Amino acid sequence: MINISNLSFSYGNALALKDVNLQETEPIIVGLWGRNGAGKTTLMKLLSGQESPNGGQVNVSGISPYNNSEGMKYISYMQENHPFSELWNVNDALRFASYFNENWDQTLADELVTLFELPRKKKIRSFSKGMQTMITIVIGLASKSPITIMDEPTNGLDAHRRKQFYDVLLDTYEEQPRLFILSSHHIDEIEPICEKIAIVDRQTITHYEETETLKMKGILLTGDASAIESLTAGRRILEKRKLRNQLNVMLDEPFNNDWLSRAKESNITIEKASLQDYLISITKRKEEEKVK
């Protein structure tokens, strides 16, 4: 479905992406996570054909999407703060979307407009932030595109609407599986529905893994400093905090039976780090690292 190889992209002289590689052949839900400025939006623009690569290749359903009207058949990209015309109301936006999406599902669009209680005749520009997000969700889901990319799809939504969004996303996905790429800063929120997660860091994709595999990474050890130091020698330490003769460390290791028995033998407490804490640690910049 998508094949990105050795992709690089710059805005003028400023490099935004380099050596990006990613292949996905299955219609799954993928989460795209990364820090501010990591390159997520740029990657989504390249995938949806809004930008042309400076190097390498982007291939979506067998075509290169840039400047290629064929791409519209396969890809729907709902960007954050989607640029709707000032003159449009909901009906105008849906009509316009229906022209450009081969698989457009008007029944679903109508159901979602009702679910989200969107006023059909009011100008979209006068909508609240959350309501503007809801109309992009309606279009993204009703497009029924084989590849649907959504940038921060819950931006501005309250807890009630976020839940509705995840429920309808899963309903439409179950009814018709397709490749969803959802970018979000809130990993704990998207992780339960994503089969795989791509981590974008320092202008490239550093991890593309099954969510379950990624979730098992990062262990927290707490106990006697010398016991921990000998147990972790030669291992990648992500976080380290010292409290008198006690040490608390996060290791870049999988939480498994080997570590459970090692910790038990050394009388050290072991816990699984949360996915969010693990991701924050592996994407920390050198200048942000502090040994306390």
Ligand SMILES: Nc1ncnc2c1ncn2[C@@H]1O[C@H](COP(=O)(O)OP(=O)(O)OP(=O)(O)O)[C@@H](O)[C@H]1O
């Ligand atoms: N139109 C542009 N012109 C110049 N530089 C840009 C432009 N858009 C993005 N950049 C730069 O490219 C880099 C990647 O930006 P991008 O928007 O892809 O990051 P992001 O991961 O989506 O960030 P965020 O999570 O903050 O939305 C950043 O350094 C950003 O400043």
